[in-house]
Amino acid sequence: MKKITNIISLMAIVGSVAIAVTSCSKHDANSPGVEYMPDMYRSPSLETNSFSVIKNADGSFDTVQTNRVPVAGTIARGFLPFPYAGTPEGYELAKQNAHNPLERNEMNTKSGEELYGKYCVHCHGATGQGDGPVGGKLPGPPPPYTAPDKINMTEGELFHIITYGKGLMGPHASLLTQEERWKLVLYVQHLQHPDGMAKVVTDSVPAKEVKVKAKVKKGK
Numbered sequence: 001m002k003k004i005t006n007i008i009s010l011m012a013i014v015g016s017v018a019i020a021v022t023s024c025s026k027h028d029a030n031s032p033g034v035e036y037m038p039d040m041y042r043s044p045s046l047e048t049n050s051f052s053v054i055k056n057a058d059g060s061f062d063t064v065q066t067n068r069v070p071v072a073g074t075i076a077r078g079f080l081p082f083p084y085a086g087t088p089e090g091y092e093l094a095k096q097n098a099h100n101p102l103e104r105n106e107m108n109t110k111s112g113e114e115l116y117g118k119y120c121v122h123c124h125g126a127t128g129q130g131d132g133p134v135g136g137k138l139p140g141p142p143p144p145y146t147a148p149d150k151i152n153m154t155e156g157e158l159f160h161i162i163t164y165g166k167g168l169m170g171p172h173a174s175l176l177t178q179e180e181r182w183k184l185v186l187y188v189q190h191l192q193h194p195d196g197m198a199k200v201v202t203d204s205v206p207a208k209e210v211k212v213k214a215k216v217k218k219g220k
């Protein structure tokens, strides 16, 4: 009986000492206290784009990026590449070869009109005459889309200009998705050819006229 009492009192003493040791540290709300198995809470998780040290088979060490750099030519899901650079050469190539992936229909042209009202009208004016309130204040206001040397710009050329800008006009690549830019191309062509005719340039065949089906209210 005495032995059991001794064991109980020993356990009580050990317990009290343990509590005393763990509870009397300076109070810090962020301190996790004593961690019995730190590996359980502090897993070696790696942050994206951070670096970590790896041990090679030969015992040497290397510092590597935690996430792998994508293979050259990798395309993000849902992203449509536009392979023409913002250079005069890229401009010429886009002019000849870039084509609108969107169908020329009323819905797409109408969306183009809405975007035009948000991103372009203040410079280019409602009918694309370059008479928007901001356009008039520029040292060189934008020329009308229907100017003789502008009216037959190809769709690739229009897309390149909207994407990379031109002269006083800034690039719009970061403001508009590619789809939105192609919709704007449809609408600019509609402003150029309100009677429903738009030039379409194909790779092999010389420019040919196509009937524009979209019936979008002019102006506004």
Ligand code: HEC
Binding pocket: 116, 119, 120, 121, 122, 123, 124, 134, 135, 138, 140, 141, 142, 143, 144, 145, 150, 158, 161, 162, 166, 167, 168, 169, 170, 172, 184, 188
């Ligand atoms: C800050 C005013 C401004 C805004 C906003 C702007 N543009 Fe322009 N844009 C210009 C100017 C100025 C030019 C003439 C550039 C040059 O040739 O130097 C121009 C040229 C163009 C051209 C080529 C025609 C030409 O004159 O060579 C097209 C096409 C065009 N803009 C379309 C758009 C579209 C579409 C939008 C809306 C996404 C837009 N622009 C927004 C000022 C603007």
